Amino acid sequence: MATMRPIEQRADSVREFNRFYMSRIGVLGDVFLDTEYSASEVRLLYELAYRDRPTASKIGEALGLDPAYVSRTLRKFEKRGFITTVPGADRRCRLLMLTPAGRKAFAPLEKKARGAIVDILEPLSTADQNRVAESMLALRVLLGDPSIASKQQGLYLIRPPRPGDLGWIVHRHGVLYAEEFGYGACFEGQVASVVSDFIRHQQFERERCWVAERDGEIIGSIFLIAQSKTVAQLRLLLVEPTARGMGLGRRLVDETIRFARVAGYQRIRLWTQTELKAARKLYQSAGFQIIGEEAHEGFGKKMQAEVWELKL
Numbered sequence: 001m002a003t004m005r006p007i008e009q010r011a012d013s014v015r016e017f018n019r020f021y022m023s024r025i026g027v028l029g030d031v032f033l034d035t036e037y038s039a040s041e042v043r044l045l046y047e048l049a050y051r052d053r054p055t056a057s058k059i060g061e062a063l064g065l066d067p068a069y070v071s072r073t074l075r076k077f078e079k080r081g082f083i084t085t086v087p088g089a090d091r092r093c094r095l096l097m098l099t100p101a102g103r104k105a106f107a108p109l110e111k112k113a114r115g116a117i118v119d120i121l122e123p124l125s126t127a128d129q130n131r132v133a134e135s136m137l138a139l140r141v142l143l144g145d146p147s148i149a150s151k152q153q154g155l156y157l158i159r160p161p162r163p164g165d166l167g168w169i170v171h172r173h174g175v176l177y178a179e180e181f182g183y184g185a186c187f188e189g190q191v192a193s194v195v196s197d198f199i200r201h202q203q204f205e206r207e208r209c210w211v212a213e214r215d216g217e218i219i220g221s222i223f224l225i226a227q228s229k230t231v232a233q234l235r236l237l238l239v240e241p242t243a244r245g246m247g248l249g250r251r252l253v254d255e256t257i258r259f260a261r262v263a264g265y266q267r268i269r270l271w272t273q274t275e276l277k278a279a280r281k282l283y284q285s286a287g288f289q290i291i292g293e294e295a296h297e298g299f300g301k302k303m304q305a306e307v308w309e310l311k312l
Helices: 006-024 039-050 056-063 067-079 100-121 126-142 165-181 185-201 248-263 277-285
Strands: 083-087 094-098 157-159 208-214 217-226 231-239 267-273 289-296 303-311
Touching: 039 056, 039 067, 039 094, 039 100, 039 248, 056 067, 056 094, 067 083, 094 100, 100 248, 126 157, 157 248, 165 185, 165 208, 165 217, 165 231, 185 217, 185 231, 208 248, 217 248, 231 248, 248 267, 248 277, 267 277
Parallel strands: 231 267
Antiparallel strands: 083 094, 157 208, 208 217, 217 231, 267 303, 289 303
């Protein structure tokens, strides 16, 4: 037998890890975690739930699946009422969307998948859990995952909040908005009230907070909170001055939009101020539109507020 080259030995190590990891998360067999779906079908549902403006060709390319298989599976989903199509900007291109029935079918699959990973991580210490998450992020960057910020932009991680992070969010809102816009203590108090309500009443399946971290430091955050059964509210978007200009704000907004679609909301609303020009530009680029305005003096000075809305 010919001696393997060093790179071939490293390739075998990667293959061994893949088999180990896939067996741990239950995707080596024909079905996904003892459900009626195959792993490939669940991957397709995930892309339909989270990909922005998905098409059959984009999903197939992202997953490396045979186009014929993708077409057959999408027809199967369509027959079961899981997906519908809408015209894209190019009339020749049809965008795919999960229907309420599709979201209902996907929700327990995602919960089951998340639970399987929680079971793997739970025996580890918090520090080791963070090492696992950070190592996997590094793998995605090194292997060219296009959804991760480039090295030129600066590597960052989008994650759930950890103990102490929510207090940081209140603190940094108070500091930054006082320095940059002259907002008084009443603004910081309102932020604290929003965060407190989130902690005490969070509906995990319908509400989330995301934190952006780079080199161990928080550089941004955002919340999505239920306003009603069909309407979600985007709140407390913050990007640190040192992290601006790298697309982080849009990435955080995109996370809320993807989650809102999976959670079954029909609209996302937000409340902002006319003087927050960078944020307004970001919301406009994400598809939000102004649906109302009001004058107020809530933050220690006369201001003009706006209500924006995005139909999902």
